[in-house]
Amino acid sequence: MKFIQTILRGIGQVMFQNNIYSGLLFLVGIAYNSWSLGLAALFGTIISTVTAQLLKYPKDDIQNGLYGFNGALTGIAMLCFFEVNGFTLLALFIGAVLSTITMHFLKRALPPFTAPFVMVSWFVIYSLLFVFNLPLLPSAATAGNTFKFLTALINSFGQVMLQENVITGLIFLLAILVNNRLMAVYSLYAAALGTLAGWLFSEPISGLNAGLMGYNAILCAIALSGKKRSDFMWITLTIILSTLLNIGLAMTGIITLTAPFVLATWAILALKKVKA
Structure with missing residues (x-):
């Protein structure tokens, strides 16, 4: 039960909400739009959290979700920009792990916020683009020219x-x-x-x-x-x-x-x- 709460707090911390109900609502909101992105957020959070546990990072920080939210965002980004295949699933795993390690080192110097997600995602996305020649998914065009x-x-x-x-x-x-x-x-x-x-x-x-x-x-x-x-x-x-x-x-x-x-x-x- 504590692990589930930690995961939900990790998702909640994307918007700095250390609250399991906020995390659950965020996950529901993602899944409502895309079940695959909902799974990506969940898996990214789990991978990054488990990485922090294996590396024996501060227990309180882990339980408060501070090692989960960058992994959640990284997981979403991988499946948002690329179609699902072996490369992108591996990229999701590697990105979530790297986000935790980056978080740990950045927080020694300054508030890391979502910087680990940005740094790791840039590295992984542009590696997939220019090293492995994977194309980006086409962006969905928003219809209409009227400002709403x-x-x-x-x-x-x-x-x-x-x-x-x-x-x-x-x-x-x-x-x-x-x-x-x-x-x-x-x-x-x-x-x-x-x-x-x-x-x-x-x-x-x-x-x-x-x-x-x-x-x-x-x-x-x-x-x-x-x-x-x-x-x-x-x-x-x-x-x-x-x-x-x-x-x-x-x-x-x-x-x-x-x-x-x-x-x-x-x-x-x-x-x-x-x-x-």
């Missing part, structure tokens, strides 16, 4: 875990609300601000409606959420910075994943330390 703000807002939640589905997005929002109402409010604000910022910078309507301008903002807001007035200012600044980074990285052709969130949050945390 509410659709973009809700899809932003799903895109944190690479899901484009309104019902999934609503389930993810509920998962945050179950654990922390303040974080839920801040995440809604972040999704709205990130999406509107993308619109002001004339980002493609299809990308806005898919939630691609809001998901990094959501992670920024949750990571920095607090009850002080200054927290609102720092969160707003981080959201804008992450949006600019999202646009800039996308222009290079790189798969952005959650890199804008990580880089923006690291930068603002460093600035806060200087200002303190």
Whole structure:
């Protein structure tokens, strides 16, 4: 039973929710959109968690899911970008293991957030692309050229875990609300601000409606959420910075994943330390 709770906490920690019910709702939301991606998230979390146990990493960190969430995201990414075959399943396993090891070493120097997922996924994805010549799955084009703000807002939640589905997005929002109402409010604000910022910078309507301008903002807001007035200012600044980074990285052709969130949050945390 404890192991199941650890796995659910690991999935919940993707959005910094140390709550088994939040983790269960996240898993349900993924599976609703794609059962294969739901299994990928589950297997990625299990592999990364077991790796941490075998390497005897801190027990409390493991039980709190801190060695599970990067594996969950890595697992999803492998089956989101490539069709299922022996190479991608092996890549899922290797990626989940590497995410745990990377997490362990990064957390000695700075808050790792989802950096292990980003670093490992970039390495594995581009290895599959350029070394093994595996093609990326074609992206599903979002229909219509009309900006749908509410659709973009809700899809932003799903895109944190690479899901484009309104019902999934609503389930993810509920998962945050179950654990922390303040974080839920801040995440809604972040999704709205990130999406509107993308619109002001004339980002493609299809990308806005898919939630691609809001998901990094959501992670920024949750990571920095607090009850002080200054927290609102720092969160707003981080959201804008992450949006600019999202646009800039996308222009290079790189798969952005959650890199804008990580880089923006690291930068603002460093600035806060200087200002303190």
